[in-house]
Amino acid sequence: MTQRSHASRLQGIAEISRAVMEKKYLEDILELIVQVTAKVTGSKICSLLLVDKALQELVLKAAKSESGSYNQKSPTPLGKGIAGRVALQNEPIKVLDVRKDPRFLNKKIAVDDGLVSLLSVPMSVEGEVIGVINCYTPVAYDFSEEDVHMLTAVAGQAAAVIKNTELRVMKEVVEKELEERKTVERAKEVLMDKKGIPARKAYELMRKQSMNTRTSMGKIAESILLAASFD
Known part of the structure; x- marks a missing residue:
């Protein structure tokens, strides 16, 4: 690896690290990851796929690509194709020519979009694979071990950012639900005091209003508290 490529790797990892602080939404973070990775690796197409545990498949979530066909590619079952094997085995795979490799599932896309070589690496956190990053070149290229190390480092940092973001979102959801319960x-x-009714009856009145107006219990509760503040 050249000094320039080493510097690019460090810059890429740093940019991805900042994403967790600068970007709020996961979709924005995923887009940033593929943009940075494509720049660092000089890839024609860089894609990021996340594992859907329920369906046991990889789903394309972000791509640095001008290809409509690639951006609409179908999910990949775990263990199938190149990316599916990478996710299942938690090991990188490099392919000199995807058009000739029997494991590659999307040969028409490769031919139409001019994709030749591929480096696919797992995105894992504490041994758990949460996704895969794919980098394609338009000409045959034998990825070096330094290339593999570079993309693996970027993928590892990206995985950590994604995992932290998911945990943060889950925490926010739990906190929001807890706050809504307190409001309810x-x-x-307030209803018990104003109407002289038991707790169960007050709750049923709020639930009925929520169903009739198709409004959340939290919003109904807020309107009750707001009205009470003017009494």
């Missing part, structure tokens, strides 16, 4: 409880107490 306060509103229930």
